[in-house]
Amino acid sequence: MALVFDIGIVSLLIAIGAWMIMARDTLVAVIIFVVYGLLMSIAWVRLSAVDVALTEAAIGSGITGMLLLSAAARLRQTEGAGARPSFPVCIAAGSLCALISAGLAGVVLLPADVAPTLAPLAVANLSDTGLENPVAGVLFAYRALDTLLEKVVLLLALLGVWSLGSDRAWGGAPALGAYVPPNDILVFFAQVLPPIGIVFAAYMTWTGASHPGGAFQGGTVLAVMWLLVMMAGVARAPPISSTKVRWLLVAGPALFLAVGFLGFVIAAGFLAYPVDYAKALIVLIEVALALSIGVTLALLAAGPPERTPQP
Amino acid sequence: MSSATLFGFCSAAIVGLGLFGLIVSPHPLRRILAFNLLGSGVFLFFGVVARRGAAAGLGADPVPQALVITGIVVAFSATALAVALVLRLFALTDEAAPTSEADPQAGAEGGHS
Numbered sequence: 440m441a442l443v444f445d446i447g448i449v450s451l452l453i454a455i456g457a458w459m460i461m462a463r464d465t466l467v468a469v470i471i472f473v474v475y476g477l478l479m480s481i482a483w484v485r486l487s488a489v490d491v492a493l494t495e496a497a498i499g500s501g502i503t504g505m506l507l508l509s510a511a512a513r514l515r516q517t518e519g520a521g522a523r524p525s526f527p528v529c530i531a532a533g534s535l536c537a538l539i540s541a542g543l544a545g546v547v548l549l550p551a552d553v554a555p556t557l558a559p560l561a562v563a564n565l566s567d568t569g570l571e572n573p574v575a576g577v578l579f580a581y582r583a584l585d586t587l588l589e590k591v592v593l594l595l596a597l598l599g600v601w602s603l604g605s606d607r608a609w610g611g612a613p614a615l616g617a618y619v620p621p622n623d624i625l626v627f628f629a630q631v632l633p634p635i636g637i638v639f640a641a642y643m644t645w646t647g648a649s650h651p652g653g654a655f656q657g658g659t660v661l662a663v664m665w666l667l668v669m670m671a672g673v674a675r676a677p678p679i680s681s682t683k684v685r686w687l688l689v690a691g692p693a694l695f696l697a698v699g700f701l702g703f704v705i706a707a708g709f710l711a712y713p714v715d716y717a718k719a720l721i722v723l724i725e726v727a728l729a730l731s732i733g734v735t736l737a738l739l740a741a742g743p744p745e746r747t748p749q750p
Numbered sequence: 751m752s753s754a755t756l757f758g759f760c761s762a763a764i765v766g767l768g769l770f771g772l773i774v775s776p777h778p779l780r781r782i783l784a785f786n787l788l789g790s791g792v793f794l795f796f797g798v799v800a801r802r803g804a805a806a807g808l809g810a811d812p813v814p815q816a817l818v819i820t821g822i823v824v825a826f827s828a829t830a831l832a833v834a835l836v837l838r839l840f841a842l843t844d845e846a847a848p849t850s851e852a853d854p855q856a857g858a859e860g861g862h863s
Contacts, residue, residue, distance in 0.1 A: 445753040449760040456764050456787055460771035465779055472783055479790055486757060486797045487809025494819045495790075498826050503786065506826075507779070510833045514779055517840055523776055532773040540766030547758030547798065556803030557813045563806075573808060577816035589820050596827035600834040655819055732823075739830040742837070 448482055465518060469507045476500020489651035490574040493643075497659035498736070505666065506740045569718025571649035578653070579721045583710040587699065590692040590728065593735045597688070601679055604743035610680035613738070614745035615669045622671070629671030636664035644729040648718060654691075654725040658732025665737045679744050684734065691731025695724050758798040764791030778836045782829060789825045793818045 455475045462468040476499045483492035523529070561573045561581065568580040578586050604611070640660035647653025669676045677684045698720055702711040712720050768788025775781050796814045803811030 442753060442756070445756050449756050452760055453763045453767070456767045459787060460767055460775070460784060465777060465783075468780060468783055472786065475787075476790075479794070482757060482760070482794065483797060485753060486801045487804065488797055488800060488815045488818070491793075491797065491815050491818050491822075494822050495793075499786075499790065499822050503826050503829055506830055506833055507783065510779060510837060513837060514777075514840055517777070524774055529774050532770055536766040536770040536773070539769060540762045543762035543765055543795065544759050547755060547762060547795075550802060554802040555799075556805045556811045558803055558805040558808045558811045561806075561812050562808065573812035574815050574819070577812045578819065582813075582816060585817075585820055589823055592824055593827050596831045599831045603834045603838045655823060736826070739827060742830075743834055 445485055448478065448485065452478055452482060465511045465514070466508070469504065469511045472507065473500050473504035476504060490572070490653065490656075493651060493656045494659075497656055497663070501663060502659060502666075502736055502740055505663075509742075567714050567717065568712070568721065569648075570721065572647060572651065572653070574651070575647050575653050575721075575725075579724065580712065580717070583695075583699070587692065587695050587710070590695065590731070593732070593739070594688060594692065597735055597739055600739060600743055602743075604745060607747050608744040609748075610678060611744040611746040611748040612676040612678045613741035613743065615666070615676045615741045625667075625671040626673060629668045629673045633664045633668055636660055640664070640729065640733070644725055645722070647725060648722055654728040654732060657725075658729040659736060661729065661733030662736035662740070665733065666740055669737075669741065676741055678746075678748055679738075680748060684738075687734045688731060688738075691724075691728035694727040698724055754798050754801040757794060757801075761791045761794035761798060764788075764794065767791075778839070779833070782832050782836070785832075786825065786829060789821070793821055796821075 452475065455471055455478065459468050459471040459475060462471060476495060479499065480492040480496040483489070483495055524532070558573070561577060564581075565571070565573055565576050568576050570576045570580070640657040642657075643652040643660060644654055644657030645652075647657070668674045698712075699710040702709055705716075706713045765788055768784050768786075768791055771784025772781055772788060775784055796818050797810070800810040800812075800814035800818075803814070805811070
């Protein structure tokens with residue numbers, strides 16, 4: 440029975456992926472992408488990776504879909520720019536890609552005799568971190584450096600996006616909401632949903648230590664709530680020169696880095712935690728990170744500044 | 751056939767589809783979409799590796815799972831930067847030639863960005 444369900448999910452994923460590539464209209468392709476992302480999170484649940492399923496639904500489908508939808512709506516006039524390559528080129532590309540797929544399928548069919556796994560090690564040392572969710576353990580203890588650098592990547596991407604605004608808009612606010620006509624339903628949801636969303640985000644961040652969830656997923660929910668409020672025009676997007684916004688952006692990574700250096704003094708080294716306070720420190724970092732991730736993701740989706748700053 | 755193998759085949763097919771879209775799509779925004787499809791295929795492949803590494807009472811190896819979570823976030827930031835670049839590119843080409851709606855040059859230039 441479970442296998443029948445999996446076959447259904449897999450065929451839907453492949454069919455929807457192919458449709459997304461073939462669809463004529465870009466807006467349609469983006470909507471298909473959102474549906475694809477939600478199906479993909481079901482696939483992640485089937486692979487026993489609930490943390491990834493939450494991330495995929497929130498970031499991979501939700502906020503990426505929102506970003507691409509607004510971009511597709513703005514680029515409506517450029518539809519049809521450039522022509523598809525000629526038929527022989529498509530055939531050649533198709534056979535090349537089929538070859539790569541076949542190669543990957545071959546790798547899937549010939550698994551190693553003993554599947555490589557770090558699960559026993561991850562579980563054996565988990566009690567030292569005070570966490571119960573092994574994925575959170577990997578993210579914030581074993582591979583904390585990856586997580587720290589990923590936050591830096593987010594900030595660098597935001598700097599890149601900001602620097603793409605025109606010169607006279609520098610220091611101004613992103614023009615979010617200018618493309619959505621005033622709409623009672625949107626305003627209603629922007630007033631009703633955020634309180635629920637904020638509680639949910641706080642719960643997701645808190646529970647991430649022991650159950651699926653965590654700073655990424657909680658931060659994304661925060662980001663989406665803020666975007667909703669800004670798009671409905673309930674609150675204006677902040678100017679990018681705002682000191683408050685900039686502090687919020689760096690608070691999470693800065694605290695993470697500070698705790699990392701503190702590790703030299705109170706623990707074994709950079710990004711190491713003392714066993715007694717490990718969980719407290721990790722939860723503290725997660726809370727700060729969730730706030731920073733929320734602000735960063737929302738501003739990344741809001742795009743470069745477009746309104747000239749008010750003096 | 752186990753469901754991990756099934757999802758492995760799915761990831762192989764999605765990587766192929768995404769790569770195909772990346773090569774043949776004329777519009778830069780469609781290439782970004784195809785890039786995301788390709789990425790999600792690679793992530794799913796990781797998921798299969800994680801599922802096969804199930805041990806110690808866990809349903810899947812947590813290390814590839816954590817890598818995929820990091821990957822999804824980084825893919826989003828790359829997508830946001832790419833979308834901003836494409837929007838800026840089209841805004842600049844519009845300023846230069848306000849009447850050229852279906853300018854094939856714009857698509858060709860976008861491909862390189």
